[in-house]
Amino acid sequence: MQTSISKLQEIDRKHILHPTTVPSVNAQEGPKIIFSRGEGVRVRDINEKNYIDGVSMLWNVNVGHGNEELASAAYEQMTAFAYGSQFYGFSNEPAIKLAEKLGEWAPGDLNNVFYTSGGSESNDTAFKLARFYWQKKGFTNKKIIISLTRGYHGVTVGAQRATGIEAFRDFSGSGDPNIYNAKAHLTNAEKGDTSDQNYASSVRSMIEELGSEQVAAVILEPIQGAGGVHMPPDGYLEAIRQLCDEKSVLMISDEIICGFGRTGKNFGVDHWGVIPDMICFAKGITSGYFPLGGVLMSDAIKSTIDQHEDVLAHGFTYSGHPSACAVGLKNLEILERENILENVISMEKVLTDGLKYLENKHKYVTKIRNKGLLAGFELMKDPENGIPFESPIQASSKLVEKCLSHHLIIRPFDFEEGMNIIAIAPPLIINEKEINEIIDIIDTSLTELESEWNDL
Numbered sequence: 221m222q223t224s225i226s227k228l229q230e231i232d233r234k235h236i237l238h239p240t241t242v243p244s245v246n247a248q249e250g251p252k253i254i255f256s257r258g259e260g261v262r263v264r265d266i267n268e269k270n271y272i273d274g275v276s277m278l279w280n281v282n283v284g285h286g287n288e289e290l291a292s293a294a295y296e297q298m299t300a301f302a303y304g305s306q307f308y309g310f311s312n313e314p315a316i317k318l319a320e321k322l323g324e325w326a327p328g329d330l331n332n333v334f335y336t337s338g339g340s341e342s343n344d345t346a347f348k349l350a351r352f353y354w355q356k357k358g359f360t361n362k363k364i365i366i367s368l369t370r371g372y373h374g375v376t377v378g379a380q381r382a383t384g385i386e387a388f389r390d391f392s393g394s395g396d397p398n399i400y401n402a403k404a405h406l407t408n409a410e411k412g413d414t415s416d417q418n419y420a421s422s423v424r425s426m427i428e429e430l431g432s433e434q435v436a437a438v439i440l441e442p443i444q445g446a447g448g449v450h451m452p453p454d455g456y457l458e459a460i461r462q463l464c465d466e467k468s469v470l471m472i473s474d475e476i477i478c479g480f481g482r483t484g485k486n487f488g489v490d491h492w493g494v495i496p497d498m499i500c501f502a503k504g505i506t507s508g509y510f511p512l513g514g515v516l517m518s519d520a521i522k523s524t525i526d527q528h529e530d531v532l533a534h535g536f537t538y539s540g541h542p543s544a545c546a547v548g549l550k551n552l553e554i555l556e557r558e559n560i561l562e563n564v565i566s567m568e569k570v571l572t573d574g575l576k577y578l579e580n581k582h583k584y585v586t587k588i589r590n591k592g593l594l595a596g597f598e599l600m601k602d603p604e605n606g607i608p609f610e611s612p613i614q615a616s617s618k619l620v621e622k623c624l625s626h627h628l629i630i631r632p633f634d635f636e637e638g639m640n641i642i643a644i645a646p647p648l649i650i651n652e653k654e655i656n657e658i659i660d661i662i663d664t665s666l667t668e669l670e671s672e673w674n675d676l
């Protein structure tokens with residue numbers, strides 16, 4: 221029996237606590253959209269309304285919606301052997317083959333993987349493995365993890381603490397006390413400070429203050445995503461790599477958004493030729509079709525941990541999930557076979573040109589940025605004089621709502637006073653016409669809002 225739309229709304233409103241949503245709004249109004257179908261860059265809701273997905277849902281549906289090959293890969297694996305664990309020496313073929321493939325995709329000697337079911341689990345795993353690695357090397361005090369302001373690393377106890385966005389970092393007063401947030405702000409780059417060491421200097425002083433004998437690792441996203449799409453200045457990642465080498469600290473690259481072609485390279489760090497000690501991945505590995513994540517680690521880390529003669533007391537029920545890994549493998553095959561990274565590189569210019577057009581035409585649009593298909597821009601009341609919109613105006617949320625009314629999904633970031641950032645990260649299979657459609661909708665939406673904002 222089919223459940224009516226109003227009934228679905230009612231059940232959701234009453235019985236689901238939504239992630240990263242205002243509970244009182246959902247409890248009163250129910251969900252904004254209930255999705256039912258997707259194809260390519262488009263999704264449809266249960267009222268048969270179509271939208272362009274300008275953010276690949278949560279930056280993850282990289283090969284686009286409705287991909288039957290991924291569905292078939294899941295079906296075939298599920299009917300053969302749906303689930304088995306990697307505990308107690310058990311394994312399965314898709315998990316093994318994917319490990320080999322991941323080694324080919326990763327830079328340097330990051331040939332080894334610990335599987336998880338998502339991004340937060342991957343980061344928490346990386347923190348534990350970093351500490352465990354140092355213990356095994358005889359450095360039992362190296363426990364501290366340093367992360368950056370506006371970094372987003374997830375919501376489990378360690379990842380939450382590493383996240384440099386206050387609301388997440390302090391949610392319900394929980395968190396790992398051995399994780400520190402350096403006041404290293406990628407946005408300094410946007411303020412025109414271009415000396416490489418400057419950006420790394422707050423991480424350096426934090427390591428020196430705490431004592432490198434206490435610090436296990438530095439974690440950062442090569443390009444910050446949920447912090448507002450912040451590009452690192454050239455030299456930044458190299459400086460962090462150098463610093464980590466100098467201080468005997470591991471470098472962890474959180475590639476949960478940047479991985480698997482989002483920025484036009486295999487991983488974000490590849491733009492700067494930097495090889496971290498660990499890479500955390502999730503999202504794009506399966507294009508979101510199946511929950512899967514993991515930590516890639518260097519041969520040195522793997523071989524040190526391999527000397528441990530007792531049980532490795534860490535693991536998830538779904539570590540190395542065969543159906544998830546089969547989807548991951550197929551997804552990488554599609555990315556390679558269809559030359560999707562080449563598409564990202566050619567579409568980068570189209571998207572950047574579109575953003576430039578918006579910036580030239582609309583006086584409130586500023587600070588456009590893009591790498592591959594990971595883009596952002598900001599709204600300011602007076603960009604020339606650096607004057608932001610006042611918070612109650614909710615400029616970025618208003619624009620996102622307006623675009624939604626024109627059937628485009630994009631995302632606002634406004635978690636700091638005066639911050640009005642918009643993120644655009646469409647599926648990597650997008651074409652020129654579809655990018656222009658996105659730009660046209662933003663253009664129209666801005667024109668409609670501008671008369672309101674001009675009266676402020």
Ligand code: PMP
Pocket residue numbers: 278338339340341343372373374375441445446474475476477502503
């Ligand atoms: N790291 C980054 C860079 C992310 O963008 C996210 C999710 N947006 C996470 C970690 C957390 O991943 P998950 O939600 O799968 O736990």
